[in-house]
Amino acid sequence: xxxxxxxxxxxxxxxxxxxxxxxxxxxxxxxxxxxxxxxxxxxxxxxxxxxxxxxxxxxxxxxxxxxxxxxxxxxxxxxxxxxxxxxxxxxxxxxxxxxxxxxxxxxxxxxxxxxxxxxxxxxxxxxxxxxxxxxxxxxxxxxxxxxxxxxxxxxxxxxxxxxxxxxxxxxxxxxxxxxxxxxxxxxxxxxxxxxxxxxxxxxxxxxxxxxxxxxxxxxxxxxxxxxxxxxxxxxxxxxxxxxxxxxxxxxxxxxxxxxxxxxxxxxxxxxxxxxxxxxxxxxxxxxxxxxxxxxxxxxxxxxxxxxxxxxxxxxxxxxxxxxxxxxxxxxxxxxxxxxxxxxxxxxxxxxxxxxxxxxxxxxxxxxxxxx
Amino acid sequence: xxxxxxxxxxxxxxxxxxxxxxxxxxxxxxxxxxxxxxxxxxxxxxxxxxxxxxxxxxxxxxxxxxxxxxxxxxxxxxxxxxxxxxxxxxxxxxxxxxxxxxxxxxxxxxxxxxxxxxxxxxxxxxxxxxxxxxxxxxxxxxxxxxxxxxxxxxxxxxxxxxxxxxxxxxxxxxxxxxxxxxxxxxxxxxxxxxxxxxxxxxxxxxxxxxxxxxxxxxxxxxxxxxxxxxxxxxxxxxxxxxxxxxxxxxxxxxxxxxxxxxxxxxxxxxxxxxxxxxxxxxxxxxxxxxxxxxxxxxxxxxxxxxxxxxxxxxxxxxxxxxxxxxxxxxxxxxxxxxxxxxxxxxxxxxxxxxxxxx
Numbered sequence: 001x002x003x004x005x006x007x008x009x010x011x012x013x014x015x016x017x018x019x020x021x022x023x024x025x026x027x028x029x030x031x032x033x034x035x036x037x038x039x040x041x042x043x044x045x046x047x048x049x050x051x052x053x054x055x056x057x058x059x060x061x062x063x064x065x066x067x068x069x070x071x072x073x074x075x076x077x078x079x080x081x082x083x084x085x086x087x088x089x090x091x092x093x094x095x096x097x098x099x100x101x102x103x104x105x106x107x108x109x110x111x112x113x114x115x116x117x118x119x120x121x122x123x124x125x126x127x128x129x130x131x132x133x134x135x136x137x138x139x140x141x142x143x144x145x146x147x148x149x150x151x152x153x154x155x156x157x158x159x160x161x162x163x164x165x166x167x168x169x170x171x172x173x174x175x176x177x178x179x180x181x182x183x184x185x186x187x188x189x190x191x192x193x194x195x196x197x198x199x200x201x202x203x204x205x206x207x208x209x210x211x212x213x214x215x216x217x218x219x220x221x222x223x224x225x226x227x228x229x230x231x232x233x234x235x236x237x238x239x240x241x242x243x244x245x246x247x248x249x250x251x252x253x254x255x256x257x258x259x260x261x262x263x264x265x266x267x268x269x270x271x272x273x274x275x276x277x278x279x280x281x282x283x284x285x286x287x288x289x290x291x292x293x294x295x296x297x298x299x300x301x302x303x304x305x306x307x308x309x310x311x312x313x314x315x316x317x318x319x320x321x322x323x324x325x326x327x328x329x330x331x332x333x334x335x336x337x338x339x340x341x342x343x344x345x346x347x348x349x350x351x352x353x354x355x356x357x358x359x360x361x362x363x364x365x366x367x368x369x370x371x
Numbered sequence: 372x373x374x375x376x377x378x379x380x381x382x383x384x385x386x387x388x389x390x391x392x393x394x395x396x397x398x399x400x401x402x403x404x405x406x407x408x409x410x411x412x413x414x415x416x417x418x419x420x421x422x423x424x425x426x427x428x429x430x431x432x433x434x435x436x437x438x439x440x441x442x443x444x445x446x447x448x449x450x451x452x453x454x455x456x457x458x459x460x461x462x463x464x465x466x467x468x469x470x471x472x473x474x475x476x477x478x479x480x481x482x483x484x485x486x487x488x489x490x491x492x493x494x495x496x497x498x499x500x501x502x503x504x505x506x507x508x509x510x511x512x513x514x515x516x517x518x519x520x521x522x523x524x525x526x527x528x529x530x531x532x533x534x535x536x537x538x539x540x541x542x543x544x545x546x547x548x549x550x551x552x553x554x555x556x557x558x559x560x561x562x563x564x565x566x567x568x569x570x571x572x573x574x575x576x577x578x579x580x581x582x583x584x585x586x587x588x589x590x591x592x593x594x595x596x597x598x599x600x601x602x603x604x605x606x607x608x609x610x611x612x613x614x615x616x617x618x619x620x621x622x623x624x625x626x627x628x629x630x631x632x633x634x635x636x637x638x639x640x641x642x643x644x645x646x647x648x649x650x651x652x653x654x655x656x657x658x659x660x661x662x663x664x665x666x667x668x669x670x671x672x673x674x675x676x677x678x679x680x681x682x683x684x685x686x687x688x689x690x691x692x693x694x695x696x697x698x699x700x701x702x703x704x705x706x707x708x709x710x711x712x713x714x715x716x717x718x719x720x721x722x723x724x725x726x727x728x729x
Contacts, residue, residue, distance in 0.1 A: 127694055
């Protein structure tokens, strides 16, 4: 009977997690080799949601191509758009008005909080606790309402365009963001009470999925996945863009190297984002929200690279321009892909349940991995 | 006063009047069978709805409130849906075992109804070794789960079944030992006798520290035994999609689902019987007036009230805690609960011999 249900030559059980599986949060396909419950090998199979976004971008103009990127990492769509806007502005050497820069940072940080909220709920759900998901969505809903009012969409949002912003902020924006900050601060303790302090949760997370700093660097991990191992990799600090060099915030670093460290990094990052928003929300300068740009944008001949810090890590956009209205070649360096590649290394020798927890702490968004 | 025991004895007398004793017994058995199945269906519907409403309450949402008044008919609608669904048997599965498994799980749950004292003098089978019977039969449900996992020809199911096997077999020990504490204290194995021994106070109050320790261990162990979160490793939907019942659909799935809820009811009923006095009203020492008022509440209400309180506790666990890992689960049992239970047994024996309980 074991012959029928698939084993390796050594007699280990092979099991497909995905492409349809509740814990992969999308169409990720992992082929696990198991010895009982112990994992011997994890082999990710990609491509189930490959939409050739890079190729599509090559046939879209510099004004159009950023809209597609909202569909890559759909949880940090504003940050993706920001990267695209920045690279075009870099190529055209456009000076973006100060007002647009400040609003961009606020929107980016709100997106980061929304993404981390969803991650927090989904990760608790991976560990078998359902309730946190709803509590996280209660706060995330407030951000979604702000986003809806600002740009009209709740998921695949497009607001940041080359030259500035698509439109000015809604009159209620500042009021709503402030009330969100208040709400978030009042509810944040609940997160720690419900999940972080739970003894079962800590036992499931501590000492699990260890990724040493050296491995994190060699696998190219970025974002909270690497910062949980103590690797300094926050693009907002290393290569500041927009006005990140003018605001006060700390790069959250944990030295635990395990799932719990990565969890704590994301949790604390939410507070840092709130800190950034608090500094800026009362100080949005008056003025234009968009720079004057030509109707048809043409990047000069050459190569351009821009990186930003999304909720998952470093997103790089690389454009080769031949001087036309569309990019000659475009390449995205997505954080999820590199973070996923470390999964096999982390998971070997641990139990099946731990694999799910590790995937949770890597915060994988599958359209971001496949593009 | 109209009580369950009154109704039961009236029916018994009437049947003996109209037909011979043999036929009266046959009719009584039919009535009992029908009422057990009826109780099953009602309990299943009520508990599913209760779980959903409790979950909704803890998760800041409303829960089912559209079908019928306050959503009361929601589980009925779900049952209808499951009834008309196709009961698939996957290719490559062991068809006989696959179709038998849900019934075994169900039968094990049904058999457990027999010795439970629902109200004063109202019991299907007043067996003098009730506790032993319960411990023995409750282990049967693991056979259904193992069978389902093996016969499904699905790796997820198989892993779920194996986890479930390891889990139920180990937690049975702690549950059994904590039940033994009360047996030692009351000196009886019959469930009705245990209830009667709590006339002047429930064991959780009378039994000092050992009874409280036993109660806590009992609640943990039965949560594990009924495969409920945080010990729902056999299902573990984020890991094993649905564990042992991944391949089941329609009514066969519903039987597993129902069996789980009935098991929860039964373990809570036994917990209520052993520790919280079953159908015994709440009495405080010599407060005659207070005790008299408490006696006016029917015994069945006391029983179901206590049982549903424990069910609520178990639901509360489920919607609060994350799941344990399989090795942590077994560590918890073998390294902590079992030694504590064994020590507790010694403690309770000393307490019982020295007559230190009230």
